[in-house]
Amino acid sequence: RPILSLLHTKKPIPPGPSHIPIITSIQWLRKSFFDLEPILRTLHAKYGPIVTLRMGSRPSIFISDRSLAHHALVKNGTLFSDRPKPLPTDKILNSDQHNINSASYDDTWRTLRRNLTSKIFHHSSVKSFSVTRNWVLQTLLTQLKSHSQSKSDNSIKVIDHFQYALFCLLVFMCFGERVNDQKVKEIDRVERNLILSLNSFNILNFWPSITRVLFRQRWEELLRLRKDQEDVLVPLIKARKHAKEEGKLLTHGDDGSVVVCYVDTLLELELPLEKRKLKEEEIVTLCSEFLNAGSETTSTTLHWIMANLVKCPHVQERVVEDIKRVVGERKDKEVKEEELQRMPYLKAVILEGLRLHPPGHFVLPHSVTEDVVLNGYLVPKNATVNFMVAEMGREPKVWQDPLAFKPERFLSDEGFDITGTKEIKMMPFGAGRRICPGYNLALLHLEYFVANLVWNFEWKLPEGGHVDLSEKQELTWVMKNALQVHISPR
Numbered sequence: 286r287p288i289l290s291l292l293h294t295k296k297p298i299p300p301g302p303s304h305i306p307i308i309t310s311i312q313w314l315r316k317s318f319f320d321l322e323p324i325l326r327t328l329h330a331k332y333g334p335i336v337t338l339r340m341g342s343r344p345s346i347f348i349s350d351r352s353l354a355h356h357a358l359v360k361n362g363t364l365f366s367d368r369p370k371p372l373p374t375d376k377i378l379n380s381d382q383h384n385i386n387s388a389s390y391d392d393t394w395r396t397l398r399r400n401l402t403s404k405i406f407h408h409s410s411v412k413s414f415s416v417t418r419n420w421v422l423q424t425l426l427t428q429l430k431s432h433s434q435s436k437s438d439n440s441i442k443v444i445d446h447f448q449y450a451l452f453c454l455l456v457f458m459c460f461g462e463r464v465n466d467q468k469v470k471e472i473d474r475v476e477r478n479l480i481l482s483l484n485s486f487n488i489l490n491f492w493p494s495i496t497r498v499l500f501r502q503r504w505e506e507l508l509r510l511r512k513d514q515e516d517v518l519v520p521l522i523k524a525r526k527h528a529k530e531e532g533k534l535l536t537h538g539d540d541g542s543v544v545v546c547y548v549d550t551l552l553e554l555e556l557p558l559e560k561r562k563l564k565e566e567e568i569v570t571l572c573s574e575f576l577n578a579g580s581e582t583t584s585t586t587l588h589w590i591m592a593n594l595v596k597c598p599h600v601q602e603r604v605v606e607d608i609k610r611v612v613g614e615r616k617d618k619e620v621k622e623e624e625l626q627r628m629p630y631l632k633a634v635i636l637e638g639l640r641l642h643p644p645g646h647f648v649l650p651h652s653v654t655e656d657v658v659l660n661g662y663l664v665p666k667n668a669t670v671n672f673m674v675a676e677m678g679r680e681p682k683v684w685q686d687p688l689a690f691k692p693e694r695f696l697s698d699e700g701f702d703i704t705g706t707k708e709i710k711m712m713p714f715g716a717g718r719r720i721c722p723g724y725n726l727a728l729l730h731l732e733y734f735v736a737n738l739v740w741n742f743e744w745k746l747p748e749g750g751h752v753d754l755s756e757k758q759e760l761t762w763v764m765k766n767a768l769q770v771h772i773s774p775r
């Protein structure tokens with residue numbers, strides 16, 4: 286039984302492979318999480334559910350057991366909800382912890398997180414964007430149709446279309462306007478460039494005073510990427526500010542109410558600790574977090590789910606039946622958002638997708654607010670703590686036939702609690718106080734797009750094609766070989 290006690294006299298830190306100062310720290314630091322995952326699996330088999338790697342300047346503790354995760358994140362959430370102190374490169378990218386995911390567990394974090402959940406993820410606000418979701422859906426359907434018709438075998442690679450659709454949606458929610466195609470691509474480019482190079486900047490943190498000399502060009506590259514991001518996002522923020530001041534805000538098409546977007550809420554916000562409004566560069570950081578956290582995670586999951594629906598036509602047929610039962614003989618080809626609530630099988634498909642293919646195989650690094658003992662080991666304040674999300678979703682003791690795509694496992698009368706409040710069986714959104722604040726929005730986006738994609742087209746493999754479920758890590762854990770499908774109107 287995990288016992289968490291603060292009387293931790295002389296407890297050891299969790300076990301792990303032997304460590305040669307500096308050398309092993311740098312070796313681990315050079316590995317991506319994709320490389321680390323199989324190594325950690327072996328280490329957990331050898332040392333148990335909680336292990337330590339000496340990465341960089343801090344011990345990194347990894348937890349694979351769902352009950353220990355529950356014990357730490359939910360039952361002792363106040364202790365385990367901090368984030369590691371920022372490294373020098375983080376300070377540049379996160380405006381010194383002025384975004385939600387990197388902020389310490391303090392009043393700044395509470396203010397930023399509450400702003401997002403109460404102003405943008407509130408039920409009425411989410412509903413106010415339904416016109417936008419429909420616009421993005423119609424654009425996606427048109428694009429898929431025209432691209433598939435332009436190919437001789439009608440086959441199409443769908444991932445770029447999914448990414449673009451989700452990105453447009455998040456850009457609208459962020460800036461409150463339909464940004465033109467070229468601008469959307471520009472924002473996507475600067476964000477992608479930054480995130481894809483993050484790993485290569487890790488080494489700069491190891492001994493900043495030395496790396497500033499040794500890797501001067503790498504430091505300059507980091508500053509250049511950040512400047513590119515500001516150059517693209519600041520004009521959008523400024524334009525919004527002016528439109529607000531001049532009372533020229535866009536209204537929602539249906540009822541004429543003014544669109545309240547994420548930037549509007551950030552322009553109004555006051556930081557309680559510092560007693561001031563947000564600086565422009567902090568707004569850039571928060572917008573960037575919003576766009577990245579909300580689009581790539583969802584488009585990756587959508588890609589995995591559609592791949593499984595192509596691989597398992599009987600599951601796709603059951604989704605169609607679920608929709609038919611609710612929509613009936615209505616002629617238009619749109620599944621409306623209000624109707625999704627009455628589609629239990631569709632919901633089960635989404636959960637099964639998140640279980641088997643969580644877009645993040647780990648959560649973001651946590652840290653403890655004070656030294657604590659977990660399962661007999663010391664978790665020191667300077668350690669980072671992380672959880673094996675994908676391993677938990679594929680644990681054979683919890684999930685029968687874990688690698689099979691079987692949505693039926695989620696069809697119970699009592700429903701499934703994705704937040705893991707009572708117990709954790711999987712945690713694609715994390716759990717406890719740092720749980721993803723966007724999980725309801727993400728579920729809505731997934732349900733809405735999967736339902737409408739399946740309702741509009743039959744998804745099949747082209748002649749001689751096959752669905753390859755191998756993974757690789759990019760921004761998220763993506764399909765190594767992108768889905769190539771044949772779609773035909775239903």
Ligand code: HEM
Binds near residue numbers: 398
């Ligand atoms: C399928 C879609 C998504 C998945 C699987 C996902 C997953 C996650 C995970 C695993 C975390 C880290 C939790 C932790 O550190 O313990 C997280 C944090 C976060 N997510 Fe998501 N997310 C998704 C969509 C979204 C969306 C749509 C938004 C907003 C537009 C969003 C915003 C955030 C933010 C701001 C955080 C930081 C929370 C904090 O540190 O307090 N996510 N998400």
